[in-house]
Amino acid sequence: MDRVSGVLLDLSGVVFSRDAAIGDAVAAIADLRANGIPLRFVTNTTSEPLRALRERLHRLGIPVADEHIFTPATAARDLVRERGLSTHFLVHPDLLEDFDPPSGHAPDAVVVGDAGHAFSFEALNAAFRLIDDGAAFIALARNRTFRDGTGALSLDAGPFVAALEYASRREALLVGKPSATFYEAARADLGTPAGETVMIGDDAESDVQGAIAAGMAGILVRTGKYRPGDEARIEPGPTATLAHLREAVDWVLARR
Numbered sequence: 087m088d089r090v091s092g093v094l095l096d097l098s099g100v101v102f103s104r105d106a107a108i109g110d111a112v113a114a115i116a117d118l119r120a121n122g123i124p125l126r127f128v129t130n131t132t133s134e135p136l137r138a139l140r141e142r143l144h145r146l147g148i149p150v151a152d153e154h155i156f157t158p159a160t161a162a163r164d165l166v167r168e169r170g171l172s173t174h175f176l177v178h179p180d181l182l183e184d185f186d187p188p189s190g191h192a193p194d195a196v197v198v199g200d201a202g203h204a205f206s207f208e209a210l211n212a213a214f215r216l217i218d219d220g221a222a223f224i225a226l227a228r229n230r231t232f233r234d235g236t237g238a239l240s241l242d243a244g245p246f247v248a249a250l251e252y253a254s255r256r257e258a259l260l261v262g263k264p265s266a267t268f269y270e271a272a273r274a275d276l277g278t279p280a281g282e283t284v285m286i287g288d289d290a291e292s293d294v295q296g297a298i299a300a301g302m303a304g305i306l307v308r309t310g311k312y313r314p315g316d317e318a319r320i321e322p323g324p325t326a327t328l329a330h331l332r333e334a335v336d337w338v339l340a341r342r
Contacts, residue, residue: 091279091282092278092282092284093123094297095126095286096127096128097129098310099287099288099311099312105142105145109330111331115148118335122342126154126156127139127154127155128272132243133180133181133199133200136157137152159177159184159226166195172194174212174216176210177200185197193216193221194221195221195223196221196223197224197226199226201243210246210249218254223254225247225259230242231311233311239311264296264300269300280301284305284325284338286305286331288310290316293306294320298325307328309329309331
């Protein structure tokens with residue numbers, strides 16, 4: 087890539103870990119903005135509402151408007167509104183504030199995210215029965231893992247989405263990364279050509295492979311959920327694999 091005119095940036099594992107910034111991520115983001123590089127935050131987090139993400143960024147010293155944070159929950163909310171669906175949720179309870187109140191009608195859609203401890207047999211089976219009966223099947227994300235508060239890898243929403251797909255013989259409609267529609271919405275909001283836009287993330291599949299498939303560059307950083315060898319597990323490989331966000335920002339600024 088010879089020129090970069092816009093950046094899409096993952097959050098957890100790249101900008102912050104829990105409530106702390108990773109390295110000098112705050113200063114790196116400030117450098118992007120000071121150099122006039124438009125930026126949007128594109129996250130697959132499905133256990134925190136948009137409000138909590140914005141407040142966390144503000145506490146870290148990264149001011150951002152809600153409309154510059156793209157989450158699977160807001161994408162699913164818009165889809166449900168557009169289609170006039172009545173939704174059954176299998177998501178983290180904290181995420182419900184990002185959706186409209188229940189309509190009171192019989193559910194004709196199931197939305198699945200990272201429900202955490204709510205992933206009980208009873209909850210999964212209730213979702214399965216609705217999907218098996220023909221309800222729309224919407225997955226907020228299908229990431230395999232995430233790093234929890236202890237720093238260890240934990241199961242993300244993907245394994246549970248896959249289990250429901252297997253049982254129902256139905257493929258979920260994915261609204262988060264690496265959905266091309268999700269990436270296109272964020273890139274269109276940036277207003278930059280795909281060939282001049284770069285995605286920076288710690289997930290080789292959802293962040294990097296998804297961005298490249300959408301015609302953008304994909305930078306993999308060795309923080310967050312990254313594990314040695316991740317860059318070799320996707321084809322084509324990352325546009326660049328770098329140590330952290332500071333190195334990724336320097337890479338971008340060298341091509342502005």
